[in-house]
Amino acid sequence: MTTRMTRQRAAVAEALDEQDEFRSAQQLHEVLRARGDSVGLATVYRTLQTFADAHEVDQLRNADGEVLYRRCERVEHHHHLVCRSCRRTIEIDGPTVEAWAAKVGAAHDFTDIDHTIELWGTCKDCRG
Amino acid sequence: MTTRMTRQRAAVAEALDEQDEFRSAQQLHEVLRARGDSVGLATVYRTLQTFADAHEVDQLRNADGEVLYRRCERVEHHHHLVCRSCRRTIEIDGPTVEAWAAKVGAAHDFTDIDHTIELWGTCKDCRG
DNA sequence: ACCAAGCGTGAGAATCGTTCTCATGAATCG
DNA sequence: CGATTCATGAGAACGATTCTCACGCTTGGT
Secondary structure: OOOOOOHHHHHHHHHHHHOOOOEEHHHHHHHHHHOOOOOOHHHHHHHHHHHHHOOOOEEEEOOOOOEEEEOOOOOOOOEEEEEOOOOOEEEEOOHHHHHHHHHHHHHOOOEEEEEEEEEEEEOHHHOO | OOOOOOHHHHHHHHHHHHOOOOEEHHHHHHHHHHOOOOOOHHHHHHHHHHHHHOOOOEEEEOOOOOEEEEOOOOOOOOEEEEEOOOOOEEEEOOHHHHHHHHHHHHHOOOEEEEEEEEEEEEOHHHHO
16 A cells, blocks of 8 residues: 555656656656666556656657656646657646636536646757 | 548448547447448548548547547537546637647747647536 | 565566558549 | 549557566565
C-alpha cells in the first residue's frame, strides 16, 4: 500500500527531470538505457503511471495516440503549447478557458467537468 | 484518385447518421453487423478515416486513447462536451478560446497552431 | 542490525486498437 | 461493353501498453 523508494524509481525521476520536452515511456526507457541505468520497460510504464496518478508529472497524448510525460515547472493546473516537431513545451495557464469550460458544463447540466486543452504548433527553430 | 461510391461507404455513412453519440470504429462495425449490412472491419476503419480527412465527421480520443467518430450538426469548427459515461454529446463553440489559442501561439512565436479542446463530464441522466 | 511481510521488478507473453497485405470485386469512364 | 483502377475483406502484422508470476529488495518493527 505504501510507495517504496527504489533505484528504478529514482532513475526514472532523474531522467525525467533532465528532459525539457514531453517524452514517451519508450523514449525515457531509451534515455535510461543510454545512461547506463538498467530499468525494465514495464517498470518505466508503471512508474510513469504512478507519477501521473500522484500528479507529479503531466501526461498528454500526441496526434498518434502515444502518451507523453513531462515534469512541469508549475504544480498548479495549467496547459501546454507543444511543438509538433521537437516537442519543445511552453506551460501556459488560461484563467479565461477555465472559466469558460466550467460555465459551459454547468449550462448543460453536466458535472465533474474535466477538460482537455492542449495547443500544438511549430516552433521557431523547427520552421526552417 | 477519385472517390467511389460503394455499398460499404453508404452503409457506414448511414449507420453514422443514426448515432447521436460519438462511436468507435468497432462499435460502428457492430452496428452495421446488427442491421445486416456486412462490412469488413478494415473497411470501417478506412472509411471513417476518409470521412474524417474530408471533414465529414468529427474525431476525438477518449481517455483510453480510442478514436471516436461522430457526424456533427454543424460543419463549422466547434468543440464538444461529452458525457464520459454514455458519450452523449453537445456541440459547443467558443470564440473566446479560439482567440485565446491563437494569441497564445503567436505570443510564443509558434505557427500552424492547432488546438485540442474537449470537455468531458457526467450528464444528468448518468448521474443516478 | 535482523527478519518478516509484501510491494516492486523484469522478461516475455498477452491485449487491443488499428493498419497493412494482397488477391479478388466492383465503380467509373470512354 | 470493357479496361482501368480504386475499394474490399480476411487475416496477418504492428505498436503501444498491460499483465503474469517468480524472485528481489525496501521497510517497519524488534
